[in-house]
Amino acid sequence: MQTLDLALPDTRYPIHIGRDLLKRVDLILPHLPVPQVAIVTNTTVAPLYLATLQNALENAGIACIPVILPDGEEHKTWVSLNRIFDALLEARAERKITLIALGGGVIGDMTGFAAACYQRGANFIQIPTTLLAQVDSSVGGKTAINHPLGKNMIGAFYQPRMVLADLSLLETLPDREISAGLAEVIKYALLGDDAFFAWLEEHIDALRGREHDALLYAVRRSIEMKAEIVAEDEREQGRRALLNLGHTFGHAIEAGLGFGAWLHGEAVAAGMVLAAELSREYGWLSQQDCNRIGYLIENAGLPVHAPDLGVANWKSLMSHDKKVEQGAIRFVLLERLGRAVLKGDVDDRTLDRVLTGDRVRPCAG
Amino acid sequence: MQTLDLALPDTRYPIHIGRDLLKRVDLILPHLPVPQVAIVTNTTVAPLYLATLQNALENAGIACIPVILPDGEEHKTWVSLNRIFDALLEARAERKITLIALGGGVIGDMTGFAAACYQRGANFIQIPTTLLAQVDSSVGGKTAINHPLGKNMIGAFYQPRMVLADLSLLETLPDREISAGLAEVIKYALLGDDAFFAWLEEHIDALRGREHDALLYAVRRSIEMKAEIVAEDEREQGRRALLNLGHTFGHAIEAGLGFGAWLHGEAVAAGMVLAAELSREYGWLSQQDCNRIGYLIENAGLPVHAPDLGVANWKSLMSHDKKVEQGAIRFVLLERLGRAVLKGDVDDRTLDRVLTGDRVRPCAG
Ligand SMILES: NC(=O)c1ccc[n+]([C@@H]2O[C@H](COP(=O)([O-])OP(=O)(O)OC[C@H]3O[C@@H](n4cnc5c(N)ncnc54)[C@H](O)[C@@H]3O)[C@@H](O)[C@H]2O)c1
Ligand SMILES: NC(=O)c1ccc[n+]([C@@H]2O[C@H](COP(=O)([O-])OP(=O)(O)OC[C@H]3O[C@@H](n4cnc5c(N)ncnc54)[C@H](O)[C@@H]3O)[C@@H](O)[C@H]2O)c1
Numbered sequence: 001m002q003t004l005d006l007a008l009p010d011t012r013y014p015i016h017i018g019r020d021l022l023k024r025v026d027l028i029l030p031h032l033p034v035p036q037v038a039i040v041t042n043t044t045v046a047p048l049y050l051a052t053l054q055n056a057l058e059n060a061g062i063a064c065i066p067v068i069l070p071d072g073e074e075h076k077t078w079v080s081l082n083r084i085f086d087a088l089l090e091a092r093a094e095r096k097i098t099l100i101a102l103g104g105g106v107i108g109d110m111t112g113f114a115a116a117c118y119q120r121g122a123n124f125i126q127i128p129t130t131l132l133a134q135v136d137s138s139v140g141g142k143t144a145i146n147h148p149l150g151k152n153m154i155g156a157f158y159q160p161r162m163v164l165a166d167l168s169l170l171e172t173l174p175d176r177e178i179s180a181g182l183a184e185v186i187k188y189a190l191l192g193d194d195a196f197f198a199w200l201e202e203h204i205d206a207l208r209g210r211e212h213d214a215l216l217y218a219v220r221r222s223i224e225m226k227a228e229i230v231a232e233d234e235r236e237q238g239r240r241a242l243l244n245l246g247h248t249f250g251h252a253i254e255a256g257l258g259f260g261a262w263l264h265g266e267a268v269a270a271g272m273v274l275a276a277e278l279s280r281e282y283g284w285l286s287q288q289d290c291n292r293i294g295y296l297i298e299n300a301g302l303p304v305h306a307p308d309l310g311v312a313n314w315k316s317l318m319s320h321d322k323k324v325e326q327g328a329i330r331f332v333l334l335e336r337l338g339r340a341v342l343k344g345d346v347d348d349r350t351l352d353r354v355l356t357g358d359r360v361r362p363c364a365g
Numbered sequence: 366m367q368t369l370d371l372a373l374p375d376t377r378y379p380i381h382i383g384r385d386l387l388k389r390v391d392l393i394l395p396h397l398p399v400p401q402v403a404i405v406t407n408t409t410v411a412p413l414y415l416a417t418l419q420n421a422l423e424n425a426g427i428a429c430i431p432v433i434l435p436d437g438e439e440h441k442t443w444v445s446l447n448r449i450f451d452a453l454l455e456a457r458a459e460r461k462i463t464l465i466a467l468g469g470g471v472i473g474d475m476t477g478f479a480a481a482c483y484q485r486g487a488n489f490i491q492i493p494t495t496l497l498a499q500v501d502s503s504v505g506g507k508t509a510i511n512h513p514l515g516k517n518m519i520g521a522f523y524q525p526r527m528v529l530a531d532l533s534l535l536e537t538l539p540d541r542e543i544s545a546g547l548a549e550v551i552k553y554a555l556l557g558d559d560a561f562f563a564w565l566e567e568h569i570d571a572l573r574g575r576e577h578d579a580l581l582y583a584v585r586r587s588i589e590m591k592a593e594i595v596a597e598d599e600r601e602q603g604r605r606a607l608l609n610l611g612h613t614f615g616h617a618i619e620a621g622l623g624f625g626a627w628l629h630g631e632a633v634a635a636g637m638v639l640a641a642e643l644s645r646e647y648g649w650l651s652q653q654d655c656n657r658i659g660y661l662i663e664n665a666g667l668p669v670h671a672p673d674l675g676v677a678n679w680k681s682l683m684s685h686d687k688k689v690e691q692g693a694i695r696f697v698l699l700e701r702l703g704r705a706v707l708k709g710d711v712d713d714r715t716l717d718r719v720l721t722g723d724r725v726r727p728c729a730g
Contacts, residue, residue, distance in 0.1 A: 008679060037524035061406065078443060078447065082443065082512075085512055085518070085519060086514070088514055089512055089518060091512065092685060101668060116521065117482075117519045117520060117521060118518070118519065119506075119518060119520075120507065120509065120521055120522055121521070121522065123598070142485065143485075144485065147447075147450055147451075147454055149451070149454035149455065150454055152484070153450070153454060153484060154450060154482045154483065155482060155484075155485045156481065156485055156486070156521065157485055279366075340689045357419075
């Protein structure tokens with residue numbers, strides 16, 4: 001097991017990474033202000049892992065309220081959130097109860113938001129069960145639910161007390177979800193560490209094969225980079241926005257195709273390719289860099305070609321984003337491999353070229 | 366106009382108190398990061414004051430989205446909250462929009478919570494229009510909505526950027542609401558300032574008659590005391606709990622009679638009388654002190670006799686409260702007039718005596 005420490009102005013918390021951590025209640029107990037938890041999970045994860053966690057906690061004298069929600073991004077809504085509140089209030093749970101998120105990013109985001117709101121702030125622990133949740137969503141304190149008019153529009157910044165990234169849980173994860181998680185891993189390399197990028201080029205097959213040592217390194221390095229950026233800029237006033245590399249294009253893909261058609265990581269992957277193309281237009285990346293990025297993404301089992309949404313549609317979808325300020329879309333681009341920058345004044349003609357170039361393919365394809 | 370300053374560890378904000386402040390956009394403009402606001406109000410307040418505020422803002426070049434919610438505590442729910450989010454997202458409002466609460470505590474609590482959650486934190490200004498909201502709910506950053514299983518159970522700590530307490534708005538407020546607001550004013554005197562208590566004994570008629578100078582002093586002194594306590598203990602880890610004087614009994618009255626039967630301030634008033642009785646049981650207050658408290662509350666137009674909910678029912682209702690920790694009810698009692706203390710170990714027999722004493726009357730009465 002390895003432990004990272006995320007230090008923020010108001011709080012700090014440990015992130016444990018390793019195998020067979022689900023039974024390690026000794027890691028959990030010090031973070032429970034009262035001996036009561038609610039384990040929030042979903043119908044897919046519960047049959048796999050709920051009993052292990054619940055038994056371990058109950059054997060240690062902790063009262064557990066299991067809350068099993070339906071699986072899927074389409075359930076990341078107020079309705080599910082209210083099911084958490086119902087369960088807590090029916091059990092007359094105190095303000096100091098700990099909510100444990102046992103699931104992927106959907107469960108983590110909802111549980112964190114529920115913890116932020118329950119009696120104006122309950123205790124919160126993340127046990128991420130997808131690769132994406134381990135390297136990204138469980139760290140940094142962004143929580144949210146969706147609104148019919150926009151993804152993640154309703155939420156809070158709310159930090160967990162602890163994150164337990166158990167790599168063993170990834171064994172049951174579908175291949176497509178592993179690839180989606182790798183998109184975010186590649187993102188970290190692209191935006192801040194070219195040596196990590198080269199390491200990924202070497203180890204991408206080992207990662208897809210879930211080899212423990214490769215996973216441990218990739219997850220640790222990813223969390224380390226996220227933790228460092230979040231520590232500098234918890235509320236996304238500045239540098240944290242770099243974590244959105246590929247996301248402005250990616251969100252447009254998700255929204256344009258209808259959420260659920262592509263996984264978030266898949267959309268981000270194709271979005272990073274477009275961001276790389278746009279960076280090449282500015283003369284920052286070489287064609288060779290773009291090729292390396294494309295190969296790695298492809299070798300991770302991810303799409304390199306964005307669907308053709310139509311230029312006007314792309315722009316309208318991208319302008320409806322939390323990253324927009326006073327009407328201007330701010331793109332995260334690459335100054336070079338391993339170094340991202342924010343760019344607010346991308347001119348229309350350059351953008352059009354990228355959105356109609358050969359990295360974009362007719363939707364039916 | 367007088368201005369108080371609430372200084373918290375992470376932020377500070379001004380609270381302006383005076384008359385005819387609704388048109389004073391010069392006070393509002395410095396607090397708008399972008400020239401767009403949503404004015405959240407209700408069907409009672411909108412016809413009285415919305416046009417004045419909206420015209421003043423629009424004349425200053427600020428785009429306004431009015432959101433008019435149904436009036437009443439029963440609408441302090443997720444449904445109303447979602448109407449705010451719908452309006453914001455339909456207008457594609459940016460994260461930096463300012464939500465202005467124009468109304469009593471219900472509107473203030475909901476608008477503040479909406480601001481806390483919209484894109485994980487929009488800007489927020491309070492324009493409280495009831496006495497209770499001016500002296501209490503608009504200051505200190507507690508926001509919430511109700512859940513069918515409990516009042517204010519879902520919410521956030523979220524501070525406004527500014528509070529505008531316009532005493533002129535109180536002219537249209539029903540007498541019963543003025544009295545309900547006075548309950549909280551009396552609370553401040555009881556818990557921390559016996560000279561203010563004596564001043565209130567002198568000026569209670571002037572306050573009920575809405576005389577400007579009396580209101581200005583009472584509102585300022587109340588906000589000053591609340592601001593001081595909140596500055597010390599924003600998250601209610603300690604001293605802020607003293608602000609709940611009368612509230613443990615009061616919430617039980619509200620819940621026991623069904624919310625809406627008594628106004629919050631009325632329930633708090635009768636609750637403070639019980640808290641005084643309980644303090645007398647401990648020998649802290651004299652019978653004469655209790656009489657003074659009873660008279661002042663009565664002269665404020667407030668009930669001094671709690672309804673008889675039945676001892677077992679009282680206790681069950683009181684134990685279902687955010688102030689409960691590990692099963693123990695913590696009461697706020699009076700060591701003397703002007704000095705409140707937290708007491709966690711109130712013994713059953715003493716409590717029973719108070720709950721069956723002559724300050725409690727059959728419900729039908
Ligand atoms: N908060 C943040 O900073 C942040 C960052 C990135 C993404 N997100 C959010 O995360 C969500 C996506 O997260 P995700 O990719 O984890 O999706 P997810 O939570 O939907 O999980 C993907 C699928 O894998 C299943 N699953 C989870 N763990 C499993 C396991 N161990 N074995 C087998 N199946 C398992 C889930 O039930 C689901 O069907 C989105 O809602 C996105 O908005 C949040
Ligand atoms: N956040 C806090 O710290 C805090 C503290 C105390 C109470 N509260 C909350 O505040 C709420 C009670 O607030 P309230 O007493 O202001 O009730 P309220 O908001 O329901 O207002 C009372 C009534 O007066 C009407 N009204 C408001 N302003 C008016 C005006 N100027 N002229 C005429 N009518 C007017 C309202 O429409 C309503 O019908 C409760 O929900 C309570 O939980 C919050």
